[in-house]
Amino acid sequence: MTHDSTAVQLASSSSKATASGGWWRDAVIYQVYVRSFADSDGDGIGDLRGVRSRLPHLARLGVDAVWLTPFYVSPQADGGYDVADYRAVDPLFGDLSDADELVRAAHALGLRVIVDVVPNHTSEQHPWFRAALAGDPGARERYHFRPGRGARGELPPNDWESIFGGPAWTRVPDGAWYLHLFAPEQPDLDWDHPEVAAEFTSVLRFWLDLGIDGFRVDVAHGMVKAPGLPDIGRGAQATLIGTEPLPFFDQDGVHEIHRSWRRLLDSYAGGRIGVAEAWAPTSERLALYVRPDELHQAFNFRFLNCPWDPAAMRTVIDESLAATTAVGAPTTWVLSNHDVVRHVTRYGGGARGLARARAAALLMLALPGSAYVYQGEELGLPEVVDLPDEVRQDPAFLRTAGQDGLRDGCRVPLPWSGAEPPYGFGPAGSWLPQPAGWGDLGVAAQTGDPHSTLELYRAALELRRAMPGLGAPEAGTGHGPGAMSLAEAEAEESYPCGMRWQSAPEGVLLFTRPGFACTLNSRSGPVELPAPGRPVLSSAPVETDGRTVRLPPDSCTWWSW
Structure with a gap:
């Protein structure tokens, strides 16, 4: 197959x-x-x-x-x-x-x-873990089984907590503990094995x-x-x-x-x-x-x-x-x-x-x-x-x-x-x-x-x-090892992938890519600014006379030229 x-x-x-x-x-x-x-x-x-x-x-x-x-x-x-x-x-x-x-x-x-x-991690029902619970020492080596702390091993081996709440350790009947960073039904594998x-x-x-x-x-x-x-x-x-x-x-x-x-x-x-x-x-x-x-x-x-x-x-x-x-x-x-x-x-x-x-x-x-x-x-x-x-x-x-x-x-x-x-x-x-x-x-x-x-x-x-300026950068744009650092990008407000930040009113993000612009108005009211091009798609209706644009609140618009 x-x-x-x-x-x-x-x-x-x-x-x-x-x-x-x-x-x-x-x-x-x-x-x-x-x-x-x-x-x-x-x-x-x-x-x-x-x-x-x-x-x-x-x-x-x-x-x-x-x-x-x-x-x-x-x-x-x-x-x-x-x-x-x-x-x-x-x-x-x-x-x-x-x-x-x-x-x-x-x-x-x-x-x-x-x-x-x-x-x-696997399921507790995985054959490996079922063998581990049955006491197979080789199977236990594939997981993180440890002795407990305390006078009688009654405490977990360390203080790690489960992502789902509670300790990241569960004790089995023979006294050993196993690690599960998620639910007890999800024992962690030991990748050193x-x-x-x-x-x-x-x-x-x-x-x-x-x-x-x-x-x-x-x-x-x-x-x-x-x-x-x-x-x-x-x-x-x-x-x-x-x-x-x-x-x-x-x-x-x-x-x-x-x-x-x-x-x-x-x-x-x-x-x-x-x-x-x-x-x-x-x-x-x-x-x-x-x-x-x-x-x-x-x-x-x-x-x-x-x-x-x-x-x-x-x-x-x-x-x-x-x-x-x-x-x-x-x-x-x-x-x-x-x-x-x-x-x-x-x-x-x-x-x-x-x-x-x-x-x-x-x-x-x-x-x-x-x-x-x-x-x-x-x-x-x-x-x-x-x-x-x-x-x-x-x-x-x-x-x-x-x-x-x-x-x-x-x-x-x-x-x-x-x-x-x-x-x-x-x-x-x-x-x-x-x-x-x-x-x-x-x-x-x-x-x-x-x-x-x-x-x-x-x-x-x-x-x-359809638009060549979107998606990933094309070959030869410098998107590779040794390309522009964050400090250099911030200084020029641009990236070698062809994205360049442009000045915009407070609450607005405006960036351009080859033949393309994107405006995001995060404010709760409309914002006016010079139209960065011809609108091709917007998340809400925009008003433009070709020279200026009134961006609706909480909206994003794509522009082309």
């Missing part, structure tokens, strides 16, 4: 970025949360056949690739990120033939397929041979822990992720793992890629994951977490571009995913939140590099904030009775058509209840409406493909 010829065809027919080193450099990648995308069999849970049936929506939207969240055999303690068998499809989602057919169908539509791989690395090389080959185009590496920053597993000395450790050094994240040893995976990916034809879900204290540390011999992309969570503030946005954009330019990699931009509150709600909710979300989408798609779209953001979906406690399944909620970041609210199944739940999601019902009134947000309701968020995304992605 190899698809190498299809992958080669996709690579050779890709967009303008191919000439500058790879399709991913300016790709728009659409994240599918499989259980909430489309249900084919009526059990209320999305599946691979459902995804396949809706691929034409993604092709019409204009994305380049689809990223699928885990569909492997799993007890589903954490939405499939607790994997019991990395080479098999969970019956909830179908079987291996469904995965094979989905990849073939996607390739036929010109879409690449990226799948999650979860190398930091050679069998762990060998197993994942085999897993990657399995899916590459099936024809997938790349991997999103879950917790790519977490596989290596500091020697001796030292105490941190303070609590609330989840709040430190991405802001301060931690002994269980972003250790230098992870980079040799990623180098070995890059060599494997490069040994396959067709431009197979690795994408790091990595949290690091600085943009410079994050850029290490995308050096020329490591992974191809890393998620830019600083952009996602940026508030609706033009100064903060510009700082994040500047620092992100400078860091990745220094290592010759494209920057990635993302506004939402399956782990965070949807940005319509983060930006204030209601009409204002939607206006800002539409504007942020145009800003993101105008920036140099690659962009990620989370399912439903093209529909302007808000966070579902009133789910009953009894239907929630997020372990972060279950373990802490209300930790912020309640992830179920962004995972409510999509509306496709119709006026009543399940809105075309499937034949009957959905695993999380959908709100009343979502029919107006469905794909069918928005299609053909020139004012809808869906048609805004479709238009933006069509223009992004």
